[in-house]
Amino acid sequence: MLFNSFEFIFIFLPITFILYYLIAKQNWDRIAVAWLVLASLFFYAWWNPSYLILIIFSMLFNYSMGVVIARLGNARSSKLFLVIGVSINLALLGYFKYTNFIVEQINWALGNSFHLEKIILPLAISFFTFQQIAYLVDTYRHETKEYNFSHYCLFVTFFPQLIAGPIVHHKEMLPQFSNALTSRVNSRNMSIGLTIFTIGLFKKVILADNVALSATPIFDAAGKGAAITFFEAWGGAIAYTLQLYFDFSGYSDMAIGIAFMFGIQLPINFNSPYKAVSIIDFWRRWHITLSRFLRDYLYIALGGNRHGNTRRYLNLFLTMLLGGIWHGAGWTFIVWGMLHGSYLMINHGWRKLRKDVLNWSDNIPLWEHVTARIITLLAVIVGWVYFRAETLAGANHMIATMTGFNGLSLPQSMQSIFGSYAANLSDVGVIFEGMFGGYKANFVEGIVWIIALTPIALFAPNSMQIANGLFSLNLGQLTVNTYHRIKPNHTATLNYIAWLAGVTFGIIILNLFKVSEFLYFQF
Amino acid sequence: MNYLHYLAKFVSGTLVVLLLTFIINLIFDPLWYMGGNKVDDYNYAFDERTSKLNLVENSDFNCLILGSSRVTFIRPSEIKSATCFNSAFSRAVVEEFLPYINRLKFSGMNKLDYLIIGVDGFNFFGESKFKNIPRTAVAESPPIIFESYLSFDTLVFSYRLFTEDANLPRFYDKNFEVDVHKSIPTFDPKHQLAGAIEGGYYPSKLSEYMEVVEVAEAQAVIFYVPPLSAWHIQDLDKKGELENYIKAIYEFVNQGFTIIDYSIISPVTKNKNNTYDGHHYLPHINSLITSNLHQIMKGQRPELADFGVVVNNYSFTSFVALYKGRLAQFKQENIH
Numbered sequence: 001m002l003f004n005s006f007e008f009i010f011i012f013l014p015i016t017f018i019l020y021y022l023i024a025k026q027n028w029d030r031i032a033v034a035w036l037v038l039a040s041l042f043f044y045a046w047w048n049p050s051y052l053i054l055i056i057f058s059m060l061f062n063y064s065m066g067v068v069i070a071r072l073g074n075a076r077s078s079k080l081f082l083v084i085g086v087s088i089n090l091a092l093l094g095y096f097k098y099t100n101f102i103v104e105q106i107n108w109a110l111g112n113s114f115h116l117e118k119i120i121l122p123l124a125i126s127f128f129t130f131q132q133i134a135y136l137v138d139t140y141r142h143e144t145k146e147y148n149f150s151h152y153c154l155f156v157t158f159f160p161q162l163i164a165g166p167i168v169h170h171k172e173m174l175p176q177f178s179n180a181l182t183s184r185v186n187s188r189n190m191s192i193g194l195t196i197f198t199i200g201l202f203k204k205v206i207l208a209d210n211v212a213l214s215a216t217p218i219f220d221a222a223g224k225g226a227a228i229t230f231f232e233a234w235g236g237a238i239a240y241t242l243q244l245y246f247d248f249s250g251y252s253d254m255a256i257g258i259a260f261m262f263g264i265q266l267p268i269n270f271n272s273p274y275k276a277v278s279i280i281d282f283w284r285r286w287h288i289t290l291s292r293f294l295r296d297y298l299y300i301a302l303g304g305n306r307h308g309n310t311r312r313y314l315n316l317f318l319t320m321l322l323g324g325i326w327h328g329a330g331w332t333f334i335v336w337g338m339l340h341g342s343y344l345m346i347n348h349g350w351r352k353l354r355k356d357v358l359n360w361s362d363n364i365p366l367w368e369h370v371t372a373r374i375i376t377l378l379a380v381i382v383g384w385v386y387f388r389a390e391t392l393a394g395a396n397h398m399i400a401t402m403t404g405f406n407g408l409s410l411p412q413s414m415q416s417i418f419g420s421y422a423a424n425l426s427d428v429g430v431i432f433e434g435m436f437g438g439y440k441a442n443f444v445e446g447i448v449w450i451i452a453l454t455p456i457a458l459f460a461p462n463s464m465q466i467a468n469g470l471f472s473l474n475l476g477q478l479t480v481n482t483y484h485r486i487k488p489n490h491t492a493t494l495n496y497i498a499w500l501a502g503v504t505f506g507i508i509i510l511n512l513f514k515v516s517e518f519l520y521f522q523f
Numbered sequence: 524m525n526y527l528h529y530l531a532k533f534v535s536g537t538l539v540v541l542l543l544t545f546i547i548n549l550i551f552d553p554l555w556y557m558g559g560n561k562v563d564d565y566n567y568a569f570d571e572r573t574s575k576l577n578l579v580e581n582s583d584f585n586c587l588i589l590g591s592s593r594v595t596f597i598r599p600s601e602i603k604s605a606t607c608f609n610s611a612f613s614r615a616v617v618e619e620f621l622p623y624i625n626r627l628k629f630s631g632m633n634k635l636d637y638l639i640i641g642v643d644g645f646n647f648f649g650e651s652k653f654k655n656i657p658r659t660a661v662a663e664s665p666p667i668i669f670e671s672y673l674s675f676d677t678l679v680f681s682y683r684l685f686t687e688d689a690n691l692p693r694f695y696d697k698n699f700e701v702d703v704h705k706s707i708p709t710f711d712p713k714h715q716l717a718g719a720i721e722g723g724y725y726p727s728k729l730s731e732y733m734e735v736v737e738v739a740e741a742q743a744v745i746f747y748v749p750p751l752s753a754w755h756i757q758d759l760d761k762k763g764e765l766e767n768y769i770k771a772i773y774e775f776v777n778q779g780f781t782i783i784d785y786s787i788i789s790p791v792t793k794n795k796n797n798t799y800d801g802h803h804y805l806p807h808i809n810s811l812i813t814s815n816l817h818q819i820m821k822g823q824r825p826e827l828a829d830f831g832v833v834v835n836n837y838s839f840t841s842f843v844a845l846y847k848g849r850l851a852q853f854k855q856e857n858i859h
Contacts, residue, residue: 006670187526194533498529502536509537510544513674515554515570 001046003197003254004205004512012043013258016159020262024182032182033150036262040157044123051122054092055157061088062132063152066139070147082140086133093129096121101329124163126326128156130293135170137297144170151177158264160255164248166269167289176264184263192471193260195497198505199463200253205508208247211453214446215239215388222401223394230408231435233401239446240388241381242453245274248287253463272462274380277364277372279343280351282380294323309352316348317341327387332395336386343379377458409433470497541673548672553680556668559699560684566695569680571595571612572619573666576626578699584608585633586820587739589623590641591615593749593802595693596809597639598700602817605637609700613691617646617731624738637820638741640732642748644786647729647771648764649722692799702806707799712754718802719758724767729774736780745819746775747812750831751786752801753793753853760850769846773839781819785812785831788849792830793856 001008016039023032045052065085072078096119103116135155138144155173218236221228228236252269259266269288276282283291299319305312317338324337354360364372382399389395400406407429415422415432422432467473470493550561555574559566568574571592586605588597594611610623620640671677683690692707736744759765775782791797791808798804808830815825825833834842 187530191526191529191533194530494529495532498532499536502533502538503540504536505533506537506540506544507675509541509673510675510678513670513676515671515674515676515680 001043003251003258004201006512007046009509009512012039012046017261021185024185024263027182029181030150033154033177036159037150037153037157040154040159040162043159044157044162047123048120054122054125055128058089058092058128058132059153059156061085062136062156063147063149065136066144066152067147069136069139070144073142078140082136085136089129089133089136093125095119096125098325098329127162127165127167130167130297130326131156131169134293134297138170144174146174146178148174148178158259160258160262161266164251164255165287165289166252166255166267167293168266169289169292172267173264181263186263188471189260189263191498192467192473193257193262194505195257195470195501196260196463196467197254197257198501198508199466200250200255200257201508202504203246203250203253203463205511207449207453207456208243208250211239211246211446211449212243214449215243219388219390219394219398222398223390225393225397227406227437228398228401229435229437230401230404230406232437233398235446235450237381237385237398237402238450238454241274241384242450242457244384244388245270245457246453249463256464268464270462271464272457274377274457275373275459276376276380277369278351278376279340279347279379282376283340283344290323290326294319298322313345313348316344320344331392332386332389335392335395336383339379339383339386343383404429407431409435409437411435470494544675544678545669545672547681548674548677551681551684553677553684554671555699556671559695559697562685563687564697565684565687565702566697566699567680567684567690568595568613568693568695569690572615575610575612576630579608579610579627579632580630582608583633585635586637586639587624587627587632587635587741588639588641589615589620589735590749591643592693593643593804594641595701596804596806597641597813597816598806598810600698600700601810601813602820604817604821607637607639611641615643617728617735620735621731621738624735628738635739635741636743638736638739638744639816640735640744640746642732642746642772642775642782644748644751644759644768644771645718645720646731647725647767648720649725693803703799710752710795710798710801712752712795712801716752716755716758717800718751719755720762720764720768724764724771726767726771726774729771729778732775733778743820744780745816746780746782747816747831748772748782748784748786749802749812750792750798750804750808752795752798753788753850755801756786756788756792756846756850757853765846765850766843769843770839772834773842776835782834783812783815783819783825783827783831784834787832787846788853789830793853 001012003009016036020032020035020039023035041052041055044055062085065081069078069081069085072081099119100116103114106112107114135144135152151174154177155168155170158168158173161168215236218228218232219240222233222236249270256266256268267289271285271288273282273286276285299315302315302318303311304315318341320341321334321337324333324335324340327333327336382402385398385402386392386395389398397406409431411434412432418425425431461469464473549557552559552561553567553569553574555566555578559578584599584606586599586602586607588594588599588607588609588611590597590611592611592613592615594615595609595613597607597609597611599607599609610627682688689704693701693703696702732746756765759768772782772784786792791804791811797808811828811830815827815831818825827833832845837845
């Protein structure tokens with residue numbers, strides 16, 4: 001059940017909320033938690049009821065392991081139980097997510113033709129596995145304080161963050177469930193939640209889904225090895241860069257918004273990532289909760305920067321490589337992870353060089369700031385090409401075209417500008433057959449979307465800044481700057497925003513239900 | 524700030540947008556849930572597959588008409604001896620009829636006295652074109668009116684009805700019977716022929732028709748081939764597929780069914796003014812077909828004049844000869 005579906009918006013969410021609200025009015029905290037767990041399990045089962053067993057097993061197993069590890073305290077055997085717990089989590093994730101891929105690679109390497117039926121990846125397994133590994137590790141480190149079973153179940157299954165994050169941490173969730181949960185169900189949180197949910201829904205349904213129409217055909221064509229022009233390749237890559245941001249951050253906004261309605265605050269997951277001035281900065285702004293996990297439970301576990309520079313760079317590279325593999329089983333994700341690992345190594349190396357060798361000031365001049373932003377964005381776009389492509393060959397085809405290795409086709413009207421030199425240009429692959437080939441139709445509308453969305457992604461305040469400005473949110477550890485042009489809690493502004501958000505929500509609903517005209521071709 | 528006021532305004536804003544859209548869509552009713560356009564006497568076929576299922580809900584009929592857009596021109600009101608429902612829709616392929624019949628049965632279709640099927644030659648040629656089946660024809664329930672009318676896409680349809688921005692040369696009147704716009708294109712056979720038959724011959728497609736007949740369980744079944752321009756038949760001959768086309772038609776006779784072929788070259792199909800594209804014929808021509816169908820339903824011999832032939836009256840050899848003779852004559856007439 002997706003957040004942008006009829007059944008979620010009109011049936012599941014209202015029923016879940018109304019019952020929760022009625023329970024909250026009686027201050028029945030325990031029942032409220034139980035109801036949210038039940039509703040969340042139903043939400044999960046909607047996709048495939050048979051996988052309900054998996055998530056319930058995972059919860060029971062990890063909770064039990066957590067209790068055992070906590071009781072053993074400093075005993076040596078607690079480490080054994082931690083290793084068993086983490087191993088079983090990784091084994092489950094590995095079986096469902098990577099078995100087919102591994103068998104394919106072995107077949108390829110050994111020339112075998114061993115056939116394995118496609119294993120269906122259970123929804124959200126990557127997310128709830130990571131959350132629970134973190135819980136076990138922190139229990140071992142004596143950083144967990146609460147062992148209430150129903151609270152633990154809600155921490156794992158809470159439906160707003162179950163499918164696509166944010167990856168929540170027990171430290172930020174469990175205390176919320178213990179601390180007068182039902183008292184936080186009020187009109188203020190409802191208003192905040194609905195507004196953030198609307199912003200997220202708008203980003204997903206109106207922005208991401210429309211710009212996707214320019215990205216998908218190009219990547220599909222590249223995947224088939226079809227000829228695409230330099231401008232089409234860049235258009236497709238930029239369109240996907242925008243699509244992914246608005247889609248994923250929109251989904252995170254929706255999750256945060258829904259949770260707010262229930263009086264629960266989820267961590268921020270995006271903070272204007274395309275405003276980043278470096279790859280290090282980018283990973284502090286993009287999928288923040290994943291970066292946090294990778295840093296705390298992988299990079300630091302590998303040794304972090306505690307064993308000298310060489311190990312530090314190696315750890316950075318390995319962390320991002322594993323982060324890439326976490327996203328999906330395929331060479332494209334491995335390359336994407338390796339790219340970002342390399343980017344981070346270069347970025348850290350540059351910082352060291354800049355400070356220790358070049359002795360440049362910490363006050364970054366404008367030219368350097370602008371250059372840094374451009375280089376960062378280009379590096380990210382190149383990474384997204386690998387992330388999006390179905391195959392390595394398709395990604396390489398895109399990159400080759402984007403870098404001009406497959407020639408450059410300019411508008412026919414420009415041929416006259418070059419005059420007699422035009423013939424010489426053809427020797428270096430420059431031709432005058434138009435900027436767009438077979439995908440021109442998609443780009444007429446697509447360019448409009450790209451032009452409209454780019455400044456929003458690069459310069460506009462993000463949804464959390466807007467919400468913070470409107471409602472003076474207490475965003476906990478992950479604070480973002482307020483968008484200062486909004487006067488917080490200014491009644492007139494909020495009245496206007498309420499109408500605007502309501503009308504926008506209505507318009508989005510109208511865009512959820514697609515009714516297509518039958519295409520008659522020649523009939 | 525009183526956040527209850529905030530919520531009230533939010534909800535009001537949403538309701539205003541949704542209610543306005545829903546009411547406008549109800550008034551124009553582009554998908555025929557509520558009896559069609561309330562503002563004017565015309566309805567457009569935005570998606571006949573779905574619309575006709577919406578239209579048929581809660582209606583009683585004992586005669587069902589199946590076929591492609593060429594068959595939509597058959598007017599049930601001209602068939603007095605039965606209550607017919609014309610469920611033909613654009614680009615219908617035979618593979619779609621079965622799920623459609625099942626869907627109609629699911630929604631409580633009465634036992635049929637008559638089943639009339641328009642047989643399009645294109646069903647026997649080329650790869651299966653089995654696609655575009657709306658979820659209504661395969662799922663157990665059509666999309667509810669709220670889902671269809673709380674949609675911006677449908678609002679665009681309503682706007683197009685309001686501005687008379689037609690999508691096709693044909694439209695449906697207030698009784699959901701097909702008519703044509705005053706300004707329709709003129710058929711010009713010199714251009715590429717729309718609706719020309721393409722691809723290799725697939726005789727096995729006959730079994731699809733037979734399955735439909737079996738499942739429909741009608742008392743009487745009548746097949747007819749909608750008219751095609753003489754130029755279309757000539758095109759078939761050029762492609763070397765005319766004999767296969769004739770074979771496909773004659774197979775219905777071999778199966779023991781009555782079939783009238785209006786695509787055989789005749790003065791009607793040689794006249795460019797009777798059609799706007801060479802395969803959709805004007806209402807007055809289709810009225811002749813409807814009259815013949817009605818005569819057969821009443822147990823009478825159809826008065827065909829010189830438009831269409833009852834295929835059952837011919838052996839296969841003589842039917843081929845008739846086709847080829849008329850084609851030769853047409854070629855002779857059009858030599859210049």
